[in-house]
Amino acid sequence: MSEVIEKAKAAVNGKSNGKVSKKDLYLQWYEVMLRVRRFEEQALYAYSQQKIRGFCHVYIGQEAIAGGIATGIRPEDKLVTAYRQHGIALARGLSSDSCMAELYGKATGNVKGKGGSMHFFSKEHNYFGGNGIVGAQIPIGTGIALAEKYRGTDNLCVTMFGDGAARQGALYESFNMAMTWKLPVLYIVENNGYAMGTSVERTSNVTDLYTLGESFDMPSEPIDGMDPAAVHEGLQRAAKHIRAGKGPYFLEIKTYRYKGHSVSDPAKYRTKDELNEYKAKDPVFLTEEKIVKDKIASQADVDKIKEAIEAEIKNAMEFAENSPLPLGSELYEDNYVQKDYPFIMD
Numbered sequence: 001m002s003e004v005i006e007k008a009k010a011a012v013n014g015k016s017n018g019k020v021s022k023k024d025l026y027l028q029w030y031e032v033m034l035r036v037r038r039f040e041e042q043a044l045y046a047y048s049q050q051k052i053r054g055f056c057h058v059y060i061g062q063e064a065i066a067g068g069i070a071t072g073i074r075p076e077d078k079l080v081t082a083y084r085q086h087g088i089a090l091a092r093g094l095s096s097d098s099c100m101a102e103l104y105g106k107a108t109g110n111v112k113g114k115g116g117s118m119h120f121f122s123k124e125h126n127y128f129g130g131n132g133i134v135g136a137q138i139p140i141g142t143g144i145a146l147a148e149k150y151r152g153t154d155n156l157c158v159t160m161f162g163d164g165a166a167r168q169g170a171l172y173e174s175f176n177m178a179m180t181w182k183l184p185v186l187y188i189v190e191n192n193g194y195a196m197g198t199s200v201e202r203t204s205n206v207t208d209l210y211t212l213g214e215s216f217d218m219p220s221e222p223i224d225g226m227d228p229a230a231v232h233e234g235l236q237r238a239a240k241h242i243r244a245g246k247g248p249y250f251l252e253i254k255t256y257r258y259k260g261h262s263v264s265d266p267a268k269y270r271t272k273d274e275l276n277e278y279k280a281k282d283p284v285f286l287t288e289e290k291i292v293k294d295k296i297a298s299q300a301d302v303d304k305i306k307e308a309i310e311a312e313i314k315n316a317m318e319f320a321e322n323s324p325l326p327l328g329s330e331l332y333e334d335n336y337v338q339k340d341y342p343f344i345m346d
Helices: 003-012 022-048 063-072 086-091 096-103 137-151 169-181 209-216 228-246 272-279 283-293 299-322
Strands: 078-080 157-162 185-191 220-224 249-254
Touching: 022 063, 022 086, 022 096, 022 228, 022 283, 022 299, 063 086, 063 228, 063 283, 078 137, 086 096, 096 299, 137 157, 137 169, 137 185, 169 185, 169 209, 185 209, 185 228, 209 220, 209 249, 220 228, 228 249, 283 299
Parallel strands: 078 157, 157 185, 185 249, 220 249
Antiparallel strands: none
16 A cells, blocks of 8 residues: 555544645545455456356445545444445455455455355454345444443444345344444445345335434434545544444445346346446546546556556455465364353353
8 A cells, every 4th residue: 555545544543643635535535446446346257257156246336435434434443244345345454365365265365265255354454244144234233332332442333234234123123222322333324226136215115214213313314425525524423423422323325336236136127327327426437537637636646546456456366366275174163262161160
């Protein structure tokens, strides 16, 4: 990562004395979004060659959320999400190498090739996945927030889910518990409009999903998920509220996925005109255009990031290709943690 991006990270996360500049922020957003876009494009290519197997849900179109998350919260904050999660993992700092190797099912992956596309994890980056069961991460994230409150930290747990998971009963139970106990949890619904393939309009009379928080008196608001600046600012507002001990916050981040639900989904439930309408709002292209047009940074700065990302993703593909497969003898390792509890009697 470039020096200017490291400076931006340090300033945003309160680890430097200076204020983060507009240039540093926009370049970081652009770098994160471009990394996610190129990573996912290569993942699709590798899948077409049958080098990646199983389920694969790419994040193309939703990159502005990853960009805003990279700067909107602290590294110490916890984050848990669903299975469309490669982009969020990269935004949290997991390396392209370890993520691509995990997709390939290699031993050098972030969970040693045992998780695949839907189950990334990194304790180092406070990243709790990648969860394959629809909505299961909502009570998990609520529990993580309870642990942070119990420990007396000012960290929060960002708990992300899709518009389809907003129909799960566990969401309402979690909302109720979190508000009752004023837990430090930021709930985010990434509303890309179609869940697995059925539009929000066909599944609920409540189409403004952020209003679901009103039943619990939970502060809630909609966010433009095609703009990394809007995501960043929304997260910072929510985080300030939560760190003040006021309890949960709920954001509906309105976004769009350019591809189907998974690689096997032809997405025939939407029109080409609708898809093209959203592609005109493409966060990667528009952010690059804004950076250069508004003279936030130079074209040379942008090109430097492009070159670095192209090289990084190329190296990640080679790393995954050349990494070893997990050993069969390790099949049962890392599944359980055995501890001795002296207070349990035989």
